[in-house]
Amino acid sequence: MSVTATIRIQEADFDVAREIAALTKGRTDVGAVVSFSGVCRGDENGEPIAALTLEHYPGMAEAEIGRHAGEAAARWPLTGLTVIHRVGRIAPGENIVLVVAASQHRQAAFHAAEFLMDYLKANAPFWKREEGRKGANWIEARDHDDAAAARWTKS
Amino acid sequence: MKVKYFAWVRERIGIPEETIEPPAEVRTVSDLIGWLSSRGEGYAYAFETPKVIRAAIDHAHVRPDAAIMGAREIAFFPPMTGG
Numbered sequence: 001m002s003v004t005a006t007i008r009i010q011e012a013d014f015d016v017a018r019e020i021a022a023l024t025k026g027r028t029d030v031g032a033v034v035s036f037s038g039v040c041r042g043d044e045n046g047e048p049i050a051a052l053t054l055e056h057y058p059g060m061a062e063a064e065i066g067r068h069a070g071e072a073a074a075r076w077p078l079t080g081l082t083v084i085h086r087v088g089r090i091a092p093g094e095n096i097v098l099v100v101a102a103s104q105h106r107q108a109a110f111h112a113a114e115f116l117m118d119y120l121k122a123n124a125p126f127w128k129r130e131e132g133r134k135g136a137n138w139i140e141a142r143d144h145d146d147a148a149a150a151r152w153t154k155s
Numbered sequence: 156m157k158v159k160y161f162a163w164v165r166e167r168i169g170i171p172e173e174t175i176e177p178p179a180e181v182r183t184v185s186d187l188i189g190w191l192s193s194r195g196e197g198y199a200y201a202f203e204t205p206k207v208i209r210a211a212i213d214h215a216h217v218r219p220d221a222a223i224m225g226a227r228e229i230a231f232f233p234p235m236t237g238g
Contacts, residue, residue, distance in 0.1 A: 038238055054237065057161055057230060060214035085237060097238050117238060123216065125230075126237025127162035138163045141234030 005069035005081040009061055011088040014098055023080035023102040030079050032106040034113040036099045042092035044139065050131040052139075054087045054096070057125035061085070068119040072101070075115070076108035083116060085126060115152050122149035156223070158191075160201070161232035164208065167201035177223075184210045185219035187229065201231075209234060 006022075008014075016037055024030050040052050065083050073081060080102035090096055097120065101112040128139040159172040181190045185205070192202040202208060210217050211230045223229060 055162055056237070057159070057211070057214075057232065060211055060230065063214045064216075121235075121238035123235065124237050125161065125211070125232060125235055127233065128236045129162070138233065139236045141236050145238075 003073050003078050003080055005066070005073065005083065007062060007065050007069060007082075008084045009056060009058075009065075009087060010084065011086065013086070013095055014084045016095075016098060019082050019084065019098060019100050023082065023100055027079070029104060030102045031104045032109040033080075033100060033102045034106070034109040035101075036097075036113050036117055037095055038097035038117075040090045040092050040094050040096055044130050044132070047132050047134075049092065051089050051091045052096070053089050053129045053131070053136075054085075055127045055129070056085070056087050060125050064124045065120065068116055068123070072112040072116050076101075076103065076112045078103050078108060078112055081112065081116075083120070085120070085124070087126070118145075118148040118152060121145040156226050157228045159228060159230040161230065163233055164201045164231050168197045182222060182224070183219065184212070184217055184221050184223060184229070187223055188219070188231070191231075207233060 016035060020033055020035055023033055069081055069083060078101055082100040084098040086096055099113045099116045101109045103109040122145045129136055130139055158175050160168050165171050177187060177190050181187050188202050188205050191198050209232050212226045213228055
């Protein structure tokens, strides 16, 4: 791959503006930066939740995101790529995940960011548990997340 | 080999990881799920619907028919819900 992706899995929150600035600072070859932030909603299927707890598979999570970041960098001409995924307890309104893709032109940046998010949701080993009124429950995977990832498979 | 469990698979079995020595006739991921299921109530509950269980060998996703020979670490978990 032509760029080195920054991949972090952490309990701490992240600063979206700082992560975007890190991909453009001191360079004049970047024409487009797309960022996606996943944020914790205050409800799940219409039921209010107090918080989410994110569990992950240390080692594999980094490896899996790294493989997809490498594929994104091979498919689109990127100048920078950052993926941050939080783990642990996350309250409604807080950040969960960030993908930032930078390129000379917007199309590559849009596509790479969307590709990475679709793959992350379906293939990266993270699991969400919600704390609701009736106790804690593991959130079920959604079929449309698998379908979203599958549409990027080259025919 | 080391086996790791995550999310509700971990909760149902009751431990996050263990070292196992399955017999030689346990050749695939699917065989291993069957063998583990016979080890107790928690295992049987965790693997009661094998088709929803996802597996990884040495940090890479694998299908149920994947061979386990030579694996250092095998993980079992539910469909992923990150992002």
